[in-house]
Amino acid sequence: MQSILSRSIKGPIGLIVSILVLIVIFSILNPRFGSIENLQNVLYQASVPLIVVVGATLVIQMGSIDLSVEGVMGASGMAWILLSPNTRHALDLGPWAWVIAIGLGLGLGLLSGLVHAKLKVPSFVVTLGTWYVGLGIAILLYGNGMLPSLTSEALARWPSRLSLGLPNSFWLAAVVILGGILASNYTGFGRGVLAVGNNETIARGGGMAVDRIKIAAFTVAGCLSGLAGILATMQLGSGSPDIGFGQLFTVIPAAVIAGTALGGGEGGVLRSILGVFLLIILNNGLVLAGVDPDFQSGVFGAILIVAIVAVAWPTRGALKVAK
Amino acid sequence: MTSAIPPVLKLTNVSRSFGKVKAVNNVSLTIARGEVIGLTGENGAGKSTLLKILAGIERPDEGTMEINGKPANFRSPNDAFRAGVGVVHQEQSLFTNLSVAENIALQNQDRSGLSRFGIRNWGEINRNASAVLDKIGVKLSPRARVGDLSFVDRQMVEIARAVCVEPGKDATPLIILDEPTAVLEQAEVEVLEREIRKLRRFASVIFVSHRLDEVLRICDRVVVMRHGSLTSDRSTEGVTKQDLFKAMVDDAPVAVTRARAATPAQSTPAIEARGLTVNGKFRDISFAVHPGRITALVGTNGSGRGALMRTLFGAGKPDAGTLLVNGQEVSNWSIRKAVAAGLAYVPAERKVEGMIGGYSGTRNIAMVHRQTAMVGPLLHPGRMARTAQTWFDRLDVNPNDITQPLDQFSGGNQQKVVLAKWLNSPDLRVLMLDHPLRGLDVGVSQAVNAQIREACKNGTAVVLIPDTIEEALDMADEILVLRDGQISARHDLSSGSDLAIKEIVAEMI
């Protein structure tokens, strides 16, 4: 069966080559592209999607999808800033703000997981629902008041401050990525996710706690979206229910381009990270190369197609199943 | 008897129904320590269902079960595994995206050392897998990805996983093998036989097979199921195949033999390969099959037979060589061209490649040759149904319901429908079959073989990859032996030469 089913890209070599080609082209178009400064810039910009993509990858590996990212980010980011030193009011819970905000993400992820696993509703629609639930919570928290901004200089500057030459945002993302890789490779949960994605029926038949794994995956994804919401809010210095805007269409394509098949069972955190970098570099490079903004999304789309076709070309075959 | 050692398994009046179907009907069975039980019966007799009950996958509607003297009331496969029941299911149940070692470990989660504080200990997992693989004498890297393995190797992984059971002290494991040999070749079956003999030293075994000689050779006792009930339970000593037949079916099948077709004098071959090569699969294959003749390709698994057949069918591009169909050299060969030229292909992996599971028999049969069932671009449901009904009646498909989705049929009946799909051709020139009898019971096998012979009589050339060498000797006019992707021997049986199985096996390896 496997011999005929889509044998996805063996290893991320195609992807790495694509990224390298892009880097070379963009560096030729604008030498500043290869500067340390731009490296820091790219890492800073990539850190939020990097955190989100870890959770998204787990969910996609399981054969499900999590669309709720932007809503969860909004809810957690808003909860966090309202509980941290901000221009709205004096309430400052310190570390508890983090706990509560990530807890909110956890709750929303748990909701997705429970409805999906227990009521057997396709994750696509459940998480479309939780997206709006999260956004709704963010909007209610936001209320009628003024835009809350961080008053703590230390917090507002933390994400962009450099440690060992790289921005703190990225270090936070790196910790999450490391955790994701460890969880994926070294825990029963991570392996269970792959097993469920490969064949849920067998996993159930083999006595695996499939529902628990599913719920856990969505919960982890919720927590990470929550964390990403906090980081994005810190980066912007102000809270907004729309803080996650645009992340979904970075993160899921990143995972998919990197070979995490939407059907599940394939891919991995490391690869998705390459996918995120491909997309971020593409966007950053188009700006640095001075591509007319009118054409940016078109050029983006065209390069994307060329890249994925180049990656998939060698694996074509008469019997390959392409979904 | 007041033996201190309780039986490994004691089933009392166990039943299980699916809707109206009584899959297991009032079965009582006792297995002693170290005993190897053969379980056989027609397709759909209820063997797998009974085993699933033992494995904790299905729950009995009625009856009680005792394992090693303790009442067993399994809620999940894990419960069964802990109680010492290890299973190789009929359908492979491995995670193809994970490594061999991990597949073994996943079943074996309780084992200490495999994970510490919830963290996987890969070293130990791989060591454990190596040990188990060594124990059953299989040479496989624990790190290999299961999806990259051949079907047989995967089967070995399944067996390795099953023998991992570690029931408590004084308890005896029960190893269940549901048709493990269906996908194995001669040499591999011998390995398995040896393995089962080893297992007997510390475990009891239930072995399911449709190959009766195998059952008689390997097992101490043979149990026959029919329509969910046990119809026979006796020692294998002195039992013949015919005896087992009688217990399985109402009337023993009449063995049909076919006069072998003589080497044709002048006719054009229906299909001919000249120096056909697919890099990494097979090299320099030349042979021809004439209308009305059957050529069997024998070889070990991985010898390239499957790949060769796919290439003939246009499902793979040859790297070198030419292919002639009905005397014409073909280029840019594709599945659609092949089918248009009258070729047909019954793949080995029936469920994945042979049929559309969610479609009814009617739609499956109308998948390929439906010229008669079309009005312009529209389908003619009435004619489709009539065609399907004709085939269902002719092949005696059971249940005789052309509207039921095909994945709800037993494997044998599925195979009949797959065959019907191709036989429905108005002009069938070449019929290629990869392991057509895999998993089929004796009766169905004969029905399928009868159809193949019938097609042959009507002038179709047949290329066959058989399950066993016996099958090849029974069916073929010519045998080609493949070894490592090359033809190592040819035997023309129409000349009436007496060929020994041993001889062929020697040419295979």
Add this chain to the structure above:
Amino acid sequence: ALAEFAHPEGFNPDEWVMVASVINTTNPYMISNIEGAEAVSKALGIKLEIVNSNNSSQTSISNILAILASGKKPIMFVNTVASSDAPPIVDAVGRARGYVSIWWNKPDEFKPQNVGDHFVAFQKHPGVESGRCGAQALADALGGEGSVVMLPGVQDSTTSQTRVAGFRAEIAENYPGIKILEERPSNWDPQLGARNAQDLIVKYGDEIKGVWAADDGMQIGAMQAFENAGLLDKVKFSSDGLYPKTLEDIISGRGGNAIVGETFHRGYMASAIGLYTTYLAASGQITPSELPDEKRESLFKLSCVTPQNYEQYLQYDEPGAADAFVARLVEAGPWDTQPVPLVGAGPEVLPNM
């Protein structure tokens, strides 16, 4: 509540419903829109429904249609998500025998004068003017010399396009020493504003002396990016909207008085003017077809704000400012209420470039 508002003879407030449609409920400007609508509703004693378009034209239109289905006649103010929303909304309001004013976006060819009395007016603050305000403030702060980058809003928004045109025209006409390096549309999104600003910083480094954004949201993002790069006090910013956060930054002198130019207008003023104009038509106090064109397709005053004069606008953000504005509005009529009296007629003519 206020003393009973005296409706004219024959106008029964119970037959009517006020509707304010906003693009979302998360943008300070939109929240201010809602505030103004609430103030008018309270003052006139007519029930109010808020439509939240959630940034989607389809949601906007269908929710408006949903309210129309309730059977009451609408007095409607719509802040359209996109220009093309205006025709179907106006059309539906006409069928429901209601009245509507559209704010900010509509197709130029779609004129109230040509449609009918139910399309009472189209109203906006001039975008060209806004762009010119920003350009002057920025260029003056740079002493007429230096390079600037621009962050427009959504590419096909007329509001953004007019502001961009105003900015470019002002620079071209009066500030030959200012060089516009690049335009990066940032979709009114603070985060995208920040991201684009970061990329531009990498691309041009400290060559950038000034940043203009088509609204304060994107400016907030851009300022954060420059602050992170340690460049905030070397760059000047101008934009549109004088959001509370912007006001704070002006007051605190953030980044060495980085913000040099703003415009003043408030969401509550827009919705109040729109709803009140519509109410006048609904209650028969004005007959739209008899109004001059400048009252049908109107441009309302927009003030240039600088760090020097911002204090005179603080009063409009005091608690109760919306109610006070509505009281003056009822007093003086929709075309003559400070600080946003009528100043001209649309459609806006883009400067020749």
Add this chain to the structure above:
Amino acid sequence: MKAFRQFAAWHTIAPPLVFFAMLLVVGIFNPNYLGPFGISIVAATAAPILLVAVGQAMVLNIGSIDLSNAAISMLGAILLALWVPQLGVAGILGVLVLMTLVGALNGFVLAHTQVPSFALTLGTLGILQTAALVISDSQTIYLTQNRELVTAFYNTSLAFVPLTFWIGVLVAVAYWVLLRFTVVGQNMTAVGKNESGAILSAVPHRRIKTITFAVSGFTGAVAGLCIVAQGGSASASGLGSNLLLPGIAAALVGGTSISGGLTNPLNVIFGALTVAFVPIAIQALGFSAQAQSLVYGIFIILVVALTTTRTRGLVIK
């Protein structure tokens, strides 16, 4: 709930049932919804969603996904607004043909390069967005001449329901016939249920994919027609620019399986009505503007929980 689920035919009748139940509940709070006006609003809103959704359902049915079909509608709408003034009916036909070709190109590239449809159509989405912006010169294109030719589809009603919706129904019925009674339709579903099996049964799978995406492109263009009919104008980020997710959601609420091989275009009609009706219902029930997103999310989850197909043994992804 459980009893419902066991009811074998539930998933075939759930989409209409849930829609009418919602209509009834809202009607109790606000009887106007049960009248012609309420129906016409829901149908008018549902029309473009329905069209995008049936196209998407056809693509989901072969096991792929088309992220570009809403962008095709958008571009189609803009081209219509540009062409109809000069070309009239020929302009409409031209757009339908062109967008069908765009869809076909999607399918052709997909079939021949064997890349995941998700990634490919995401790329197409970007290109189409740029095309829409550039072709419209970032302006709203307002129909002046030949306006009635297009707006008549919205302004003319049949049984209180605008023609745009009936067009959607017509297309859905046509697709239903295609799937049930034609060879092409049977092959589409076969590819969705088991692509390997279909390929080895000599199903022309590449052609099938091309046709399916062409169908999706065609339906997208018709949705563009509905958009222009309703708005009388078109712009890149205006009416119709948010159709992608509602379209997919409507297909799923209509019982389409996201993993392929299962759809009923007739039920997608009710899926689209439901998805269009949820925000309207929330507005009608009088939730505050701030609470609407939250309630919308909860509604979506509830509706899908009620309508999802849960065939025994089917793995829900």
